[in-house]
Amino acid sequence: xxxxxxxxxxxxxNEVLNIEKLEVPQGQSFGLVGNNGAxxxxxxxxxxxxxxxxxxxxxxxxxxxxxxxxxxxxxGSFIDEKFLIDYLTPEEYFDFLAKIYGLSQSDLDxxxxxxxxxxxxxxxxxxxxxxxxxxxxxxxxxxxAALIGNPSIVLLDEPFENLDxxxxxxxxxxxxxxxxxxxxxxxxxxxxxxxxTEICSRIVLLEKGLIKMDEAVNEQTLSxxxxxxxxxxxxxxxxxxE
Amino acid sequence: xxxxxxxxxxxxxxxxxSFERELGITIFIWLMGIFVLVSIISLANALPKILYEIxxxxxxxxxxxxxxxxxxxxxxxxxxxxxxxPALDIQPYLNLPVTRSKIANFLIGKSLISAFxxxxxxxxxxxxxxxxxxxxxxxxxxxxxGSIFFLSLCLHxxxxxxxxxxxEMPWVWAVLISLAAGNYVLTAYFDTNIFGPIGSVFQSxxxxxxxxxxxxxxxxxxxxxxxxxxxxxxxxEELGEASSANVETYSEKxxxxxxxxxxxxxxxxxxxxIFRHKRTRSVMLLSLIFVGYGLxxxxxxxxxxxxxxxxxxxxxxxxxxxxxYGQFFWSWNTNQLxxxxxxxxxxxxxxxxxxxxxxxxxxxxxxxxIPYVYFGWDVLFLILAGSLYNIGINIPLMIRFSLWGxxxxxxxxxxxxxxxxxxxxQWLMGIPLLAGPYVIYVPVSQLFGYMPALxxxxxxxxxxxxxxxxxxxLIAQKLAKVKYKLIHDLTL
Numbered sequence: 001x002x003x004x005x006x007x008x009x010x011x012x013x014n015e016v017l018n019i020e021k022l023e024v025p026q027g028q029s030f031g032l033v034g035n036n037g038a039x040x041x042x043x044x045x046x047x048x049x050x051x052x053x054x055x056x057x058x059x060x061x062x063x064x065x066x067x068x069x070x071x072x073x074x075x076g077s078f079i080d081e082k083f084l085i086d087y088l089t090p091e092e093y094f095d096f097l098a099k100i101y102g103l104s105q106s107d108l109d110x111x112x113x114x115x116x117x118x119x120x121x122x123x124x125x126x127x128x129x130x131x132x133x134x135x136x137x138x139x140x141x142x143x144x145a146a147l148i149g150n151p152s153i154v155l156l157d158e159p160f161e162n163l164d165x166x167x168x169x170x171x172x173x174x175x176x177x178x179x180x181x182x183x184x185x186x187x188x189x190x191x192x193x194x195x196x197t198e199i200c201s202r203i204v205l206l207e208k209g210l211i212k213m214d215e216a217v218n219e220q221t222l223s224x225x226x227x228x229x230x231x232x233x234x235x236x237x238x239x240x241x242e
Numbered sequence: 243x244x245x246x247x248x249x250x251x252x253x254x255x256x257x258x259x260s261f262e263r264e265l266g267i268t269i270f271i272w273l274m275g276i277f278v279l280v281s282i283i284s285l286a287n288a289l290p291k292i293l294y295e296i297x298x299x300x301x302x303x304x305x306x307x308x309x310x311x312x313x314x315x316x317x318x319x320x321x322x323x324x325x326x327x328p329a330l331d332i333q334p335y336l337n338l339p340v341t342r343s344k345i346a347n348f349l350i351g352k353s354l355i356s357a358f359x360x361x362x363x364x365x366x367x368x369x370x371x372x373x374x375x376x377x378x379x380x381x382x383x384x385x386x387x388g389s390i391f392f393l394s395l396c397l398h399x400x401x402x403x404x405x406x407x408x409x410e411m412p413w414v415w416a417v418l419i420s421l422a423a424g425n426y427v428l429t430a431y432f433d434t435n436i437f438g439p440i441g442s443v444f445q446s447x448x449x450x451x452x453x454x455x456x457x458x459x460x461x462x463x464x465x466x467x468x469x470x471x472x473x474x475x476x477x478x479e480e481l482g483e484a485s486s487a488n489v490e491t492y493s494e495k496x497x498x499x500x501x502x503x504x505x506x507x508x509x510x511x512x513x514x515x516i517f518r519h520k521r522t523r524s525v526m527l528l529s530l531i532f533v534g535y536g537l538x539x540x541x542x543x544x545x546x547x548x549x550x551x552x553x554x555x556x557x558x559x560x561x562x563x564x565x566x567y568g569q570f571f572w573s574w575n576t577n578q579l580x581x582x583x584x585x586x587x588x589x590x591x592x593x594x595x596x597x598x599x600x601x602x603x604x605x606x607x608x609x610x611x612i613p614y615v616y617f618g619w620d621v622l623f624l625i626l627a628g629s630l631y632n633i634g635i636n637i638p639l640m641i642r643f644s645l646w647g648x649x650x651x652x653x654x655x656x657x658x659x660x661x662x663x664x665x666x667x668q669w670l671m672g673i674p675l676l677a678g679p680y681v682i683y684v685p686v687s688q689l690f691g692y693m694p695a696l697x698x699x700x701x702x703x704x705x706x707x708x709x710x711x712x713x714x715x716l717i718a719q720k721l722a723k724v725k726y727k728l729i730h731d732l733t734l
Binding site: 051 | 500507511514518519579581583585587588653726730733
């Protein structure tokens, strides 16, 4: 499980994140929504200890991320293309990851077999560097890489962006399978309210670094979110009109 | 439009993330620049006097004309290594209604504002007025200085074209190397050379405007070519290089590394990085070429007196890759740190594998230097001592120093317009690397002589090597402290 306590991040005097407490139990799929600049990616990068929190701390299964390294063994992540090593071919990249996670060749083959449909014959076996793949295919490689090595918690930033509709549906199936079969905790941030309410059981809405909404997903959630973001837009219009 | 370009350039310089961090270094470089300028002006003033006072020179004018060609060769070399190709991030302007030729004109125009373009004239103007005028009259000063000025400009454009277009072509290098080698052979064995006759062309400027006219034509031609090249490449470069088709395969021969320990896997990954980027490849090639550097010095009597200089050679030749590659040790990992810091991979493991790569590079270079045994066993011993010192002391030093304000390098950008990551820090870094051995050498050689001094350098290296795990631990501790800043600085 993931525990965030008294987490604050500010740049000079500008506070971009302030989360008093957030707990994500094992196996929950957690959706993070919010407009640009709400602090979603900042939160993810702090959870992965890529930026230093101004105060507070993050624990993954009891390990403080900024003082231990244990958590890296069971935390998968894909935030952006910088998580890929783009001068390797996808095969080389997966081989390299398998080595780091201590997977045998047959483990790796079995793992990659799950992604055969998603990859749609466009990723493997083309003798192409990752940097020469399309944005969508890079995303597929990155998401697969985040799931390698039997993680118990996976962070994905905008996993559906740049994917074609078919791939979006296939990816949702894969995420569902990992949830069901292995009780993996997912943290997914997305601007796509349909997808995120569909695959997540809990939604947290961030605005300007603060949690504005935190509830379990039900039939009303999507319309609630639409109303929230739509309301913002309407308010803007009214404010400008005055 | 030009006004806007200039303004944007200034803002880009002023607002760059590194501006304040590197202010000190920038000021230092400016001071150095002023010092060089003052030196050139005083040398220019003293030049006529010096030339007329050297008794071996019968005719200073003919002498100057005969060595001018070497001056220009030197200038070309300097330009190649120091002068930056004009750059402006053109992407945001391409979709605006600004014509390509305007952008190209601006870039070329800006490049003309360079100290290199006036150094030759500045240096020779006093000489021309004092020596040429009394003998040949005023118009000849125009012919002569004019030819020199335009030839310098020709070099300017040639350098830009060369860096952009020809540098990538192996045959250009082959021609250049065979020219240089041919000239060397001619001078050494046939007592003649290629440049002598070419040099005498300058003498013709004393009698006719022929040279002036031809340099102007040549310069105009090169200018047009450069403009044309710029205009065309404003398209090509930015609309994506289609590099997809071929994947480099040399590293496949090393794939056995990936099947053994994690250290070797990491090493293989880094070797792939080196093979698959232009920047890193050129570092590797340069290191190979410099293995031949010793040929200039070894076996020549006039250098055998200065044994101290040999220490530098020993360190330099066996450690060239270490120094060249190591100075950007962390910068090479630009945009890869997110990956490495989120994977279950201990920093020490990563460091150890990279240490191993540099170690192997050092050993390979040392092996390549073995033929120097031709100049005597002491030369081989010298290189061995240098190599051991590099392995034990300089590699960890390099890894540590390159944490010192590293700058991001975009590996995917070609050599085109790309001199990223280089700063004065890289120069300052070289001082302890090359001066370090002298701290041992000078006192020991004063007390016990040359060979004991060499041996103590080697012993230091061996000591450093046995302490490598400790050094790596220290670097890993430092890395843990600067991790967030490093990730921030090395993300593009």
